[in-house]
Amino acid sequence: MSAAIPDLRPIEAFLDPTHHALAAQVSAFASHTLAPRPEPADDDAARREARVLLAELEHGTLDPIRAQDWRACCLAREALAAASPLADAVFALQALGLVPMLLSGNQPMIDRWVGDGIAGRAMAAFAMTEPEAGSDVAAMATTARRDGGDYVLDGRKVFISNAGIADVYTVFASTDRSAGGKGISCFVVPAETPGFQFVRPQVLSSPHPLGEIAFESCRVPAANRLAEEGKGFGLGLRTLDRLRATVGAAACGMGARALQEALAHARSRRQFGKPLAEFQLVQDKLARMATDLTAARLLVYHAAWTADRGAERVTREAAMAKSYATEAAQRIVDDAVQILGGAGVLASHPVDRLYRSVRALRIYEGTTEIQRIVIAAQLVQEAETRPSG
Ligand SMILES: Cc1cc2nc3c(=O)[nH]c(=O)nc-3n(C[C@H](O)[C@H](O)[C@H](O)COP(=O)(O)OP(=O)(O)OC[C@H]3O[C@@H](n4cnc5c(N)ncnc54)[C@H](O)[C@@H]3O)c2cc1C
Numbered sequence: 001m002s003a004a005i006p007d008l009r010p011i012e013a014f015l016d017p018t019h020h021a022l023a024a025q026v027s028a029f030a031s032h033t034l035a036p037r038p039e040p041a042d043d044d045a046a047r048r049e050a051r052v053l054l055a056e057l058e059h060g061t062l063d064p065i066r067a068q069d070w071r072a073c074c075l076a077r078e079a080l081a082a083a084s085p086l087a088d089a090v091f092a093l094q095a096l097g098l099v100p101m102l103l104s105g106n107q108p109m110i111d112r113w114v115g116d117g118i119a120g121r122a123m124a125a126f127a128m129t130e131p132e133a134g135s136d137v138a139a140m141a142t143t144a145r146r147d148g149g150d151y152v153l154d155g156r157k158v159f160i161s162n163a164g165i166a167d168v169y170t171v172f173a174s175t176d177r178s179a180g181g182k183g184i185s186c187f188v189v190p191a192e193t194p195g196f197q198f199v200r201p202q203v204l205s206s207p208h209p210l211g212e213i214a215f216e217s218c219r220v221p222a223a224n225r226l227a228e229e230g231k232g233f234g235l236g237l238r239t240l241d242r243l244r245a246t247v248g249a250a251a252c253g254m255g256a257r258a259l260q261e262a263l264a265h266a267r268s269r270r271q272f273g274k275p276l277a278e279f280q281l282v283q284d285k286l287a288r289m290a291t292d293l294t295a296a297r298l299l300v301y302h303a304a305w306t307a308d309r310g311a312e313r314v315t316r317e318a319a320m321a322k323s324y325a326t327e328a329a330q331r332i333v334d335d336a337v338q339i340l341g342g343a344g345v346l347a348s349h350p351v352d353r354l355y356r357s358v359r360a361l362r363i364y365e366g367t368t369e370i371q372r373i374v375i376a377a378q379l380v381q382e383a384e385t386r387p388s389g
Contacts, residue, residue: 097124163211
């Protein structure tokens with residue numbers, strides 16, 4: 001079975017007419033070209049496949065990133081993730097690597113990298129996480145020391161998607177460690193820069209190029225700095241504000257595919273003389289899966305719509321969308337595996353692929369726990385500033 005076109009009816013109120021054409025185009029590409037392909041056999045194959053996918057995603061699929069059309073980015077990720085979680089990751093990393101350049105307004109960097117990135121000629125990466133700085137980003141130890149017209153970077157980063165295969169890395173480093181988050185700056189580091197090093201792959205259970213990188217006296221021109229010195233953390237947060245809804249959209253794509261597979265199986269598989277779909281315990285699962293999925297999509301497209309209306313920060317909306325959708329997708333995919341029975345844990349089955357792929361979404365770009373801390377902090381802050389009475 002190939003991935004289906006996402007059902008736009010529940011989210012219709014959040015879309016513009018142009019979004020329909022885009023959704024149809026990406027879905028057709030995803031279901032005809034991506035869905036039939038076998039999963040790469042190992043990490044090396046996944047790395048090669050990611051580069052192939054980047055070239056193929058050209059043809060307009062990556063355009064919404066440059067346009068900063070977040071609803072379109074969500075539609076693209078939803079369709080891609082339903083067919084190929086690896087293709088979705090390729091889209092996501094182009095966005096994560098290029099959006100800081102766009103938001104910073106650093107025109108030379110935009111001119112050098114965004115066109116090539118959107119055309120699929122240059123692969124991007126986003127390097128924030130470190131061994132001692134995961135959720136606590138401000139604890140990062142990578143430094144960038146000013147030296148004349150350059151900065152010199154030293155340190156290492158782990159869990160970096162596209163590590164070793166990207167052409168350009170958007171890197172966060174501290175220019176003033178005593179200032180914590182207010183001392184973090186952001187730099188564009190081309191992969192061929194002397195002192196930049198791909199250290200090792202970190203192999204996941206699902207195909208996703210990941211790894212460790214290091215900087216040793218890695219010199220980049222000051223012109224490669226995005227935003228002012230010390231404003232890199234804010235730039236990173238603004239980037240994540242916009243892209244977290246798209247992580248939720250990817251989760252929805254995986255959830256929708258899982259529901260589709262489970263429904264098809266429940267209708268065709270007969271036990272005790274009738275289709276599984278006629279058993280009420282199976283119906284209960286299907287009903288909860290569909291309801292969860294619709295609720296998740298409404299939060300995702302509401303967050304993206306809010307960002308598209310020009311809101312400077314969409315922190316709470318994005319945190320709700322990301323945490324709810326990724327947790328919901330996990331439940332949906334798990335229920336789909338259960339409905340498939342033994343067939344659902346065969347490595348070749350799409351729901352097994354989804355089962356291995358959906359898990360990381362609750363962790364990367366801020367864990368569910370961190371999203372809930374963000375939401376609760378805003379609730380408390382609002383309650384404290386609201387006039388009493
Ligand atoms: C597939 C994948 C791809 C990734 N790609 C990238 C990338 O391209 N670039 C990049 O920079 N990073 C990337 N990451 C890293 C990712 O962003 C981090 O893994 C994530 O931010 C969590 O950090 P950590 O793994 O160090 O976990 P930790 O921060 O150590 O957290 C471990 C657990 O403790 C919980 N926890 C932490 N602090 C609190 C708290 N205050 N209150 C309650 N609970 C808390 C967390 O929620 C989590 O459950 C990727 C990760 C994965 C899995």
